[in-house]
Amino acid sequence: MIRLLTSKIHRAAVTHADLHYVGSVTVNLDLLKAADVLPGELVAVVDVTNGAGLENNQIFQLGNDPAEAGPDSGLLKPPFALA
Template sequence: MLRTVLGSKIHRATVTQADLHYVGSITIDEDLVTAAGLVEGEKVQVVDITNGARLETYVITGPAGKGGICINGAAAHLVKPGDLIIIMSYLLAEEEELLGHEPRIVHVDANNRIVELGQDPAEPVPGAVRQLSARGA
């Protein structure tokens, strides 16, 4: 039986741009795409921490080192520059594959620079205030 599980998460990224007239997708800084193990065209879920919106789209790789996160197309009605978001990818895996599976978690700062890489999807951003872990730590 195949199960859908978290493949990667870019946690608390800040949206830098929203372009209503672009042909859909989310443009993500190449450094973040690589760190999260994403690929161009991969389906991702975007959860807006600021307003609660949730949407699915696909990845376009943006220039490295710029910290750019651009919401494109109709999703720009839901997610605005300055919003905090979580970008998640999922994968299908057999039961046996799940035993050793660890998702790639990318924690970023307010400028979308990587501050820590991890495998625990419940771990708060290191050094952040007012974040609670589902693990109670």
């Protein structure tokens, strides 16, 4: 399998981490559309301060969610919330 980076969202802020949710990474829908990220697509989250990285699948989530709070917001769900 060949893995390719298809888009990049640079310097998005993590706005929430939920230790009690078993799931994936939720990113603001406007950011996902602008970056052409597809539902279920593998995404990498990298800490710009130390280079640590995590990968998981992306879910589209609508409704009253912290991930929709602003144009550069993101929500980390386990296992990312523990990192």
